[in-house]
Amino acid sequence: MTQGVQGSAEASGASAAGRGGFAGGALRVPAQPSAADVDRAAVRGGSGGGPAAARGEHTHGAQPVPRVQRSSVRGQILDALRTALVSGELRPGEVYSAPVLGERFGVSATPVREAMQQLALEGAVEVVPNRGFRVVVRGARELAELAEVRALIEVPVMLRLARTVPVERWAELRPLAESTVRAASSGCAASYAEADRAFHREALSLAGNGQLLRIAEDLHRRAQWPVLSGTTTRGRADLVADAAQHTALLDALIARDLDVVRALVREHFAGA
Template sequence: MEQNRAEPPIEAAAPSALAPRVPGRPSRARPAGSARSAADVAGATGHAPGPGGVGQGPGNAGAVRGEHVHSEPSPPKVVPQRYSVRAQILEALRTALLAGELAPGEVYSAPALAERFGVSPTPVREAMQQLASEGAVETVPNRGFRVAEHSPRDLAELAEIRALLEVPAVLRLARTVPVERWAELRPLAEDTLEAAARGDCTAYAEADRVFHRTLLELTGNRQLVAVAEDVHRRAQCSAVRVAPVPRTTDLLAEAADHLALLEALTDQDLPAVERLVRGHY
């Protein structure tokens, strides 16, 4: 009996901020010597197994009890794994924006970016349209996308919106969530502290979003979580354009707010909770 051969995986280039990695397809190899069940036999022959465990269809008319009948094993079911190139491009573009690799006011065409990523222009255009809806870039007809420029007023307005969304939500959580739940968020707060200690602004921005999103998810309000995260992203992009690159000491102070907030929530100290949330933006 011929043994099935595994399909070799597709090798991908090493990932980078502007070159997302597309993983290879899963192997379809079937382990050698694996036996088929009675249901497999019935499905392959169209007949239920007989007393000897072999289908009693026309192909096995001469089979008797105890006789070995050899058949080719049926291929295993393969669950396809789908990877979104658009999602990877979107993540890489967001990272490039936060890192300042895409300069404010500059126009970038989808074909040029697609060449840098090693993909077709379509997922780049789709990702850029998403960034345009978030206010990070602007569409320039027949040219591409311009990285948006923001003012201090933009940053102040976004900070006000975040406060209006998050302060009441977190205060309600402080009154209703069992205090032991706050310990579950401590590893996320520590992630922000570690990124801040390294002075890694991009990693800090991601860890900061994860902490705030997980905190607000405790409200059970999916729309609130989605809107708050959108405003959070806009604020981060605005900060990159307006404020100077934060120093490590600034990041550490902001990260320390997360740990202090968890302590205030555990103590159910509502004035401290409100002060820390309002002063965080």
């Protein structure tokens, strides 16, 4: 997609070239088909592209029109918005309109607004009355505070698990660690963020504490939101270095080298 989204169009009626636009590549969820659309797609053997194709938009290889449950629309949009935040497509300080984003998604404004409300609860955006949602502008201090809180929670847990979890259980996390390395090598911040959370979530799950997982996941996600407006996302070298610590940590856990484990987990959060 090359047409930008006008984030403040709802309030100002400005043109698409005005303030608040973004590339929109990550903001793509399947257009929500009507029953007739789904039936027609089935008759054509899944070759149709649905409403997006009818508008002449790129449909990623003209995949069959998906049967999307209404209850999943909000979740799909939330995932897409989170990806756009991490990748920097939704820019700090900019205001985005739910109706305009809904038009981009091919849905009503309601599920977009609901997804944005969830992001507001998570601290990623703030409500701007009669206009939409502004991506929160954050500084380095807030990120440092998040890293400190994460370390206070996760470091003691990891050190306790290092002493108690069987070696073979740590070995089972190897594919997840390798996944973070591949994602980092791609240079895609959004892909790495997802792989990074998956690795940490699985490691912490060994503690058997659901409350810990929920709190740690929330803190981790907040730490991945964009920082100051105009700054770039983490570069490939930073992602690769971060991912390498996952594999090094697993090596130390499997070797039962507690001194190295202690140093690595502390360094990992200090770097965050």
